[in-house]
Amino acid sequence: MQSLPLACLLVTLVATGPAWAQADSPAGCAIPTEMTEPSAPLQRVATALAKGGLDILALGSGSTVGDSGASGGAALAYQAHERSFPYRMVDALRALRPGLRFTLTVAGGRSMTADAMLPILRHELAAHHYDVVLWQTGTVEAVQGLRPDSLRSVLEDGAAAADEAHADLVLVDPQFSRFLRANADLSPYETVLTQIATSPPVTLFHRFDLTQAWVNSGQIDLERVSREMRDKTIAALNDCLGEALARYVLAGAAEH
Amino acid sequence: MPGMDLIRRSATRDLRVDFFRGLALWWIYTDHIPGDVLGGYSLQNFAMCDATEVFVLLAGYGAGLSYGMRLNVQGYISSAADVMRRAWTLYVAHIFLFVLFTAQVTYSATALNRLNYLEESRLDVLGDDPYRSILEVVLLRFQPSLLNILPLYVVLMVIFAATIWLLRWPRVLFGLSFAVYVLVRFTSLNLDAWTGEGWYFDPFAWQFLFVIGVLLACAPMRVPVHHRLLDAAAAFVVLLGIMVTVVIEPHPLRLDWFSGSAVLHYLVIEDKTGLYPFRLLSILALTWLCVRLIRFDQPWLRSRWAAPLVLLGQNSLPVFCSGIVFGFVARLGLEYDDRTPMQIGINLFGAGGMIAVGALAAWYRTKGRAKAPRSVSAPASALLPVDAQPDTG
Numbered sequence: 001m002q003s004l005p006l007a008c009l010l011v012t013l014v015a016t017g018p019a020w021a022q023a024d025s026p027a028g029c030a031i032p033t034e035m036t037e038p039s040a041p042l043q044r045v046a047t048a049l050a051k052g053g054l055d056i057l058a059l060g061s062g063s064t065v066g067d068s069g070a071s072g073g074a075a076l077a078y079q080a081h082e083r084s085f086p087y088r089m090v091d092a093l094r095a096l097r098p099g100l101r102f103t104l105t106v107a108g109g110r111s112m113t114a115d116a117m118l119p120i121l122r123h124e125l126a127a128h129h130y131d132v133v134l135w136q137t138g139t140v141e142a143v144q145g146l147r148p149d150s151l152r153s154v155l156e157d158g159a160a161a162a163d164e165a166h167a168d169l170v171l172v173d174p175q176f177s178r179f180l181r182a183n184a185d186l187s188p189y190e191t192v193l194t195q196i197a198t199s200p201p202v203t204l205f206h207r208f209d210l211t212q213a214w215v216n217s218g219q220i221d222l223e224r225v226s227r228e229m230r231d232k233t234i235a236a237l238n239d240c241l242g243e244a245l246a247r248y249v250l251a252g253a254a255e256h
Numbered sequence: 257m258p259g260m261d262l263i264r265r266s267a268t269r270d271l272r273v274d275f276f277r278g279l280a281l282w283w284i285y286t287d288h289i290p291g292d293v294l295g296g297y298s299l300q301n302f303a304m305c306d307a308t309e310v311f312v313l314l315a316g317y318g319a320g321l322s323y324g325m326r327l328n329v330q331g332y333i334s335s336a337a338d339v340m341r342r343a344w345t346l347y348v349a350h351i352f353l354f355v356l357f358t359a360q361v362t363y364s365a366t367a368l369n370r371l372n373y374l375e376e377s378r379l380d381v382l383g384d385d386p387y388r389s390i391l392e393v394v395l396l397r398f399q400p401s402l403l404n405i406l407p408l409y410v411v412l413m414v415i416f417a418a419t420i421w422l423l424r425w426p427r428v429l430f431g432l433s434f435a436v437y438v439l440v441r442f443t444s445l446n447l448d449a450w451t452g453e454g455w456y457f458d459p460f461a462w463q464f465l466f467v468i469g470v471l472l473a474c475a476p477m478r479v480p481v482h483h484r485l486l487d488a489a490a491a492f493v494v495l496l497g498i499m500v501t502v503v504i505e506p507h508p509l510r511l512d513w514f515s516g517s518a519v520l521h522y523l524v525i526e527d528k529t530g531l532y533p534f535r536l537l538s539i540l541a542l543t544w545l546c547v548r549l550i551r552f553d554q555p556w557l558r559s560r561w562a563a564p565l566v567l568l569g570q571n572s573l574p575v576f577c578s579g580i581v582f583g584f585v586a587r588l589g590l591e592y593d594d595r596t597p598m599q600i601g602i603n604l605f606g607a608g609g610m611i612a613v614g615a616l617a618a619w620y621r622t623k624g625r626a627k628a629p630r631s632v633s634a635p636a637s638a639l640l641p642v643d644a645q646p647d648t649g
Contacts, residue, residue: 055374062375110375111451143378143401144452145529147444178290179376183401185471187505191524224289224591227369 002052004083021204029219029240035210036244038203044167048131049253054093057124057167058086059117060136062110063175066238082120083235086134088242089249096246105130113140114154121158125165132249133162136172136207138189142180148188155196162201170248176212178223205248207241262618263314263566269345271557271566272550277314278565281572283307285579285606288402291590294598304497304526308405309539312462314411314569316469319416324423324474336417344412345398345450346573351407353392353577357403360584366587377401381451399449399456408457411447412466415459424473429467437464440530454529455512461531472543487548493541497534497649499526564611578613607608 019068048054056065066084090104105128107120114137121133141151154169162169173193174186191209197204214220220240225233279536283298284307300306327335356528358379365373377400382389388492392398396407422429439445440461448453482487485631498521526532556562568575 040257113453133368143376145456145527146453147527148525149527177372177376179372181378182288182290182292182295185528188527189605190527191505224594230369 006255007029009255014076017253027046027233028236029243030217031210031215031240031244032213035206035213036247036251038248038252039197040200040203040252042132042170042203042249043201044131044166044168045249046253049097049100049250052099053103054132054249055128056086056090056102056104056134057121057128057130058089058104058106058136059121059124060086060108060134060172061112061140063139064110064134064136064172065106065110066122067110071101074154076094083238085238085241088238089105089134089245090242091244092243094248108136111140113144113146114138114151114158115146118154118158118161125161125167130165130167132168134170134172134205134245138186138193139174139180142174142184142186142189145184151189152192152196155192158200159196159202168252170245170252171197171202171204172245173204173206173208176208177217178215203252205245210241210244211237262615262622263560264570264618265565265566270552271562272552272554273314273317273568275557275562276310276546276569277318277572278567278569278575280307280310280314281568281579281610282565282607283576284405284576285583285610286309286603288580289583289590289602289606291594292586292602293462294603300501301541302498302501303494304501304523304538305535305542306528308457308528309465309535311405311529311572312408312412313467313469313539313543315412315572316416316466318469319466320470320473323416323420323631324470327420327474332421335511336420339413339417343410343417346406346410346413347564349577350396350403351393352408353406353580354400354403356392356577356581357400357468357584360581361400364584370591372618373526381518388450395450397448399451402583403458404456405576408459408462409454411459412463415463416466416470421487423470423474423486426471427542430471433464433505436460436529444530446529456529458531461529465531465536468540486544490541490544492546492561493537494545495524497538497541506512524578562633564607567614567618568610571617574617575610575614577604579610582609 013050042201045054064084064086066082066087084106086104086106092101093100093102105124108117108125114135117135117137121135124130126238137155138151140146141148159169173190174180181185186208193204196202206239211220214237215223220233220237222233224238280299286292286294287298287300287307289295297309299310319342323335323339323342326338330338350530357377361373361377361379362382362534365371365379374383379400381398389398396410399407418540419429419432422432437460440458444454444458447460449455505524523534526535528535550557557566582605586606589602589605592598
């Protein structure tokens with residue numbers, strides 16, 4: 001009974017294969033240049049790269065720490081702590097700038113709100129020096145229907161803390177999913193992220209638009225993938241996001 | 257049409273309520289199916305409120321009609337007891353729906369290797385801590401997504417039962433309800449949830465919309481002297497809602513002159529949990545315009561075209577519950593293939609399924625009545641109190 005749909009999906013995947021091969025990243029996803037250009041220069045990143053290395057803090061919920069819900073039983077758990085997009089970003093950075101030193105600290109956790117991450121951010125910034133902070137947030141707030149204005153004040157506090165610690169702050173917005181679009185009202189939270197990112201030390205990496213483009217063009221679509229291909233697709237998504245973020249960070253430094 | 261007598265349409269029955277309640281149920285179906293193209297044409301795409309506001313307002317209106325109007329005849333205790341019985345029915349329906357939906361989602365997640373179902377539905381905690389989860393479900397403190405409207409409805413009915421005696425003084429009830437709403441807006445007062453920071457639909461905020469519905473039924477206001485002014489104000493609110501929803505939210509920075517303004521600052525950051533004031537204004541404005549534009553006795557409300565939605569609206573509880581279950585099946589269909597034939601298929605499936613459930617519920621209510629003509633005397637309604645309700649569910 002299940003083999004027919006699977007066969008159809010596999011045929012579709014094979015048929016779309018050549019299109020993937022033409023794309024300009026190793027994982028097979030197109031990364032438009034405009035998506036990897038920050039709205040403002042990443043000055044701290046530029047300074048750090050000029051000195052020979054970059055210390056990165058990645059703060060976020062499930063997709064950042066690589067925990068996409070382990071409770072389906074051990075056989076179903078997909079926990080890729082070392083393969084989530086921040087790690088893949090550092091891999092991509094090392095490939096793009098082989099001579100430089102990159103360090104990464106990942107913090108946060110599944111279903112964690114920005115409010116819960118703010119103390120972690122303060123703690124990390126007090127304990128170490130980071131040149132850039134990636135802060136992936138907004139999804140949990142939207143899913144739980146928390147107040148967008150409190151997200152805004154939390155992010156404002158976080159932006160101030162990053163600024164004081166001389167780190168650039170790159171916000172990463174929710175990942176596109178049809179489920180999220182249908183079941184959560186994302187736009188107020190997106191607007192808050194966009195508004196916070198209009199003040200210079202903060203920029204916004206448009207993960208939503210990028211992943212939506214991949215879904216629309218059929219390049220990476222976690223919600224339309226067969227059972228067998230799912231883990232591979234998650235890996236490809238992390239690769240592509242990592243690559244895009246690496247280019248974003250370097251482009252932000254180059255503008256300086 | 258044989259099914260026509262399944263619809264209750266007495267001369268005094270306001271079919272507008274049933275019609276819009278049915279429409280809200282249909283929107284709830286299409287809105288919650290990821291990737292359903294019809295989800296792009298529901299109320300939330302054009303207004304600052306969505307089907308939930310319609311549902312809660314009309315639930316209040318229905319409760320007011322069913323229980324508030326009989327207050328003088330039955331007295332507080334009896335009326336409150338009837339409301340509590342209804343709350344109990346809703347509670348049992350919620351628990352049953354939880355079991356059904358959880359079975360459906362968790363089995364699909366494991367069979368199709370789609371762990372995201374668990375996380376998205378917030379059912380992941382069920383695997384993390386199963387024993388505690390069941391307790392929290394029973395306490396209504398664990399609400400997977402989609403399963404948060406019925407708990408709200410239960411609590412609203414309990415609040416209604418506790419405050420039904422205040423219907424003698426509508427202004428006092430309104431004032432108290434408004435005061436609690438204002439308190440929520442300033443303090444984020446909410447019921448405790450096991451997962452997350454509070455209930456997705458804060459009952460202390462949403463009770464205000466429910467009470468407005470109750471009062472519209474039990475203490476109808478006279479048409480104000482300045483009704484033209486009210487028309488204009490309502491139209492302005494609706495137009496502003498369209499502007500924000502269609503133009504500004506998708507492109508927050510497109511209108512530079514506008515995006516920095518206080519209007520954007522305060523309108524776009526709306527929260528659904530605490531019934532953001534502009535959401536409340538939007539549903540009230542829409543209600544006012546509907547009442548002004550659609551007369552009580554419009555013939556089309558009694559036509560066969562309106563009949564399916566009226567039928568859904570008159571049987572909202574079974575229709576709502578089945579819609580959640582059908583919706584997940586539809587989602588699986590779309591994930592298998594989301595091209596046009598499947599899009600048409602899943603929406604016909606949902607419409608057909610929900611109408612069938614509504615018709616079945618209506619048939620159960622009416623069967624046997626032909627033999628024994630409906631008595632209008634008090635004993636009949638005492639035996640079958642649900643019968644007098646707009647929403648027998």
